[in-house]
Amino acid sequence: MSTGAKFFIGCLGVLAVMGIVGIVLAYAVFNVVGDRVGDFAGGLEQQQEAQETLVRLQREHTFQQPSDGVVTPAQAETFFQVTDELWEEMRPWADELEDLALRMEERDQPSLTDMAAGFRTMGRFVEGRLVFADAMDRHDLSAHEYLWTGMSLMRAYEELDRDEERRTVAPENIRLAERHRSELEEIHRASSDGRPDRGAVFHLSMLWGMTDGSAWQAMGLDTLMHEYR
Numbered sequence: 001m002s003t004g005a006k007f008f009i010g011c012l013g014v015l016a017v018m019g020i021v022g023i024v025l026a027y028a029v030f031n032v033v034g035d036r037v038g039d040f041a042g043g044l045e046q047q048q049e050a051q052e053t054l055v056r057l058q059r060e061h062t063f064q065q066p067s068d069g070v071v072t073p074a075q076a077e078t079f080f081q082v083t084d085e086l087w088e089e090m091r092p093w094a095d096e097l098e099d100l101a102l103r104m105e106e107r108d109q110p111s112l113t114d115m116a117a118g119f120r121t122m123g124r125f126v127e128g129r130l131v132f133a134d135a136m137d138r139h140d141l142s143a144h145e146y147l148w149t150g151m152s153l154m155r156a157y158e159e160l161d162r163d164e165e166r167r168t169v170a171p172e173n174i175r176l177a178e179r180h181r182s183e184l185e186e187i188h189r190a191s192s193d194g195r196p197d198r199g200a201v202f203h204l205s206m207l208w209g210m211t212d213g214s215a216w217q218a219m220g221l222d223t224l225m226h227e228y229r
Contacts, residue, residue, distance in 0.1 A: 050133035063145040143209030157184040
């Protein structure tokens with residue numbers, strides 16, 4: 001399993017544990033860390049701001065997937081630049097999320113301290129979507145184009161070592177993936193210690209980039225993501 005997937009599952013694990021303990025602990029957390037409620041409310045406002053930004057960018061920078069599926073060199077460069085920027089902004093709290101998930105996995109029931117940390121974690125997740133939206137805005141880029149480019153490049157990367165007759169992606173994408181092999185390997189591989197990395201950023205971006213429930217199907221990204229996996 002990739003580092004990004006482990007990281008994503010870890011985050012979901014935190015939220016799942018919080019759901020299992022139910023109303024009693026939630027009430028306790030409310031009383032122990034009541035000052036965090038205001039932070040979370042502010043996070044909901046950030047979520048709405050991110051949503052509005054992503055919808056606007058999708059409207060202003062409408063992206064049509066090319067019929068030949070070819071990624072341009074300019075799209076690839078932008079994808080790697082944005083991914084690097086996202087990772088640098090999210091790095092300070094990525095390890096915090098991973099540590100929390102691992103700590104909670106080791107316990108039968110989370111402590112109030114863990115619950116308080118989980119509450120902050122939800123705020124971090126919301127904050128991450130705002131960071132993602134801001135990055136798209138800086139580059140005049142729709143989430144659709146960013147995600148399509150990344151998944152197309154990763155598909156090509158996974159076929160680099162296949163025999164030519166077994167490849168299913170455009171030759172241009174294979175050449176582009178070869179040119180950026182080191183960057184794609186860094187996104188694809190699981191790090192030796194299982195810590196979050198750029199792969200986590202890309203996997204989480206698949207959720208942050210959604211603007212409504214039908215977005216994946218409308219963009220054709222549901223099929224592409226299935227093929228990428």
